[in-house]
Amino acid sequence: MFGLAAQADFISYTNIYSPAQTDWTNTVSLHRFSPALGTLDSIQVTVESGMTTVLSVTNFGNSASDGTAITQLKVYLPSGTYNLFSGSPVLNYISQDFNYSLSAGGGVISSPIAGYASTTGNLITDPTTLSAFTGGGSVQLTGSTATRTFLSNSGGNTASSQVTTANIGTIITYQYTAFPPTPVPEPGTIALVGVGLAGLGWRRRIVGK
Amino acid sequence: MKKWLMMLVAMVLGLSCRAGSVSYTNSIAFTTTDWTNSVALAQFNPDLGYLVSVQVAVKSDLSTVLTVQNNSISPSSGTAITQLKQYLLTGSFALFGSSPVLDYAGPDFDYGLDGNDVIASGQLTASASATGNLVTDYATLAGFTGTGYVDLTAYTYTRTFISNAGGNTAATQSTTADFTAVVTYDYSATPVPEPSVVALCGLGMAGLMLRRRGRTSHGNVSRSAG
Numbered sequence A: 001m002f003g004l005a006a007q008a009d010f011i012s013y014t015n016i017y018s019p020a021q022t023d024w025t026n027t028v029s030l031h032r033f034s035p036a037l038g039t040l041d042s043i044q045v046t047v048e049s050g051m052t053t054v055l056s057v058t059n060f061g062n063s064a065s066d067g068t069a070i071t072q073l074k075v076y077l078p079s080g081t082y083n084l085f086s087g088s089p090v091l092n093y094i095s096q097d098f099n100y101s102l103s104a105g106g107g108v109i110s111s112p113i114a115g116y117a118s119t120t121g122n123l124i125t126d127p128t129t130l131s132a133f134t135g136g137g138s139v140q141l142t143g144s145t146a147t148r149t150f151l152s153n154s155g156g157n158t159a160s161s162q163v164t165t166a167n168i169g170t171i172i173t174y175q176y177t178a179f180p181p182t183p184v185p186e187p188g189t190i191a192l193v194g195v196g197l198a199g200l201g202w203r204r205r206i207v208g209k
Numbered sequence B: 001m002k003k004w005l006m007m008l009v010a011m012v013l014g015l016s017c018r019a020g021s022v023s024y025t026n027s028i029a030f031t032t033t034d035w036t037n038s039v040a041l042a043q044f045n046p047d048l049g050y051l052v053s054v055q056v057a058v059k060s061d062l063s064t065v066l067t068v069q070n071n072s073i074s075p076s077s078g079t080a081i082t083q084l085k086q087y088l089l090t091g092s093f094a095l096f097g098s099s100p101v102l103d104y105a106g107p108d109f110d111y112g113l114d115g116n117d118v119i120a121s122g123q124l125t126a127s128a129s130a131t132g133n134l135v136t137d138y139a140t141l142a143g144f145t146g147t148g149y150v151d152l153t154a155y156t157y158t159r160t161f162i163s164n165a166g167g168n169t170a171a172t173q174s175t176t177a178d179f180t181a182v183v184t185y186d187y188s189a190t191p192v193p194e195p196s197v198v199a200l201c202g203l204g205m206a207g208l209m210l211r212r213r214g215r216t217s218h219g220n221v222s223r224s225a226g
Helices: A127-132 A187-208 B002-014 B138-143 B195-218
Strands: A008-016 A025-031 A038-059 A065-076 A091-094 A098-102 A107-109 A113-120 A138-154 A158-166 A169-178 B019-032 B036-042 B049-070 B076-089 B102-105 B109-113 B118-120 B124-131 B149-165 B169-189
Touching: A008 A025, A025 A169, A038 A065, A038 A091, A038 A098, A038 A127, A038 A138, A065 A113, A065 A158, A065 B149, A091 A113, A091 B102, A098 A107, A138 A158, A138 B076, B019 B036, B019 B049, B036 B169, B049 B076, B049 B102, B049 B109, B049 B138, B049 B149, B076 B124, B076 B169, B102 B124, B109 B118, B149 B169
Parallel strands: none
Antiparallel strands: A008 A169, A025 A138, A038 A107, A038 A113, A038 A158, A038 A169, A065 A091, A065 A098, A065 A138, A138 B149, B019 B169, B036 B149, B049 B118, B049 B124, B049 B169, B076 B102, B076 B109, B076 B149
């Protein structure tokens, strides 16, 4: 009953960076796994990004123009031989729609529009990567963004531009086997045994009288 | 003593009431967009216990071919993408916070065109997924409890975007998309005692009976009442 205590545990570290105007390049730190906790079995990283974008659309044509503009944001987080993610960019997402209707020669600026995306990377178990992520401090990667606008349009001759801020967040999850803990009996079991002993003692006292 | 023992057994059995989880999947195969289809989510069978919460996760894959035409005499270069919006009408059930439930784009198709030229991409694929709200309100739980299905309506909306320098280009797409919905029910199961608890109690009972029989046969009766 006391031998079942060895089991897999998880520990996660989250790092959210403040939004900055795109296109930016920045250091992304991933907290290492402390070997004091046990033996590391696997690593998995989730990356998320949110954007706020303002779109401007100008119609250079002589006819009216209707359409929709969006901002596309690509987030790159190369991890080299660690192979934390299969694809590059790790995120490729678009903002919500900005619908416009412009007369000839007209222009319009949107209010701030949001977008969000997240993805979970590979489950890494190769020993080289596990050892690189074990220790103190953090593993430093370089994150970057690339932003542009897309138009879907009828009539006119339109061009669009965007001003965008975006952030990046990472959650690194370590699965590990904890060092064998000191066996601690379950409370329920202790209570049962205690009650049994008390009962026996009580009975003995009565029988003894 | 007997009453006391009964209380103990009842206490131990009361602790073994368990939470369970069951999921059902419904898929719509790849169909040319824009499509409208019915999504049937299997209800939670009340024989399993009491429903605690409902949560729906959705996934969509698209496969698209983009065609870009330059209608002017000057060259044009740029990028085209297909955007797919996946809607799921859930009526009074607040399964998702926003509509569409998914809004995603295919991969980039980069092109470089001469004047009055046309080009088509190969097959491009993308996918997206989202998990909805954890719903616990009584009306929704009641609506999802039974032995049939909850029928929802799913539909897609597809279009192209281009980002372009020079020329006068237009893009069109031919897209197929699939859709999968997974409903997960968390429930509180009808209490079933754990085997080890049953075994412990059984052993205890057997011990008491043995003791009682042993005493009676020796005629040394000193039973405590109650």
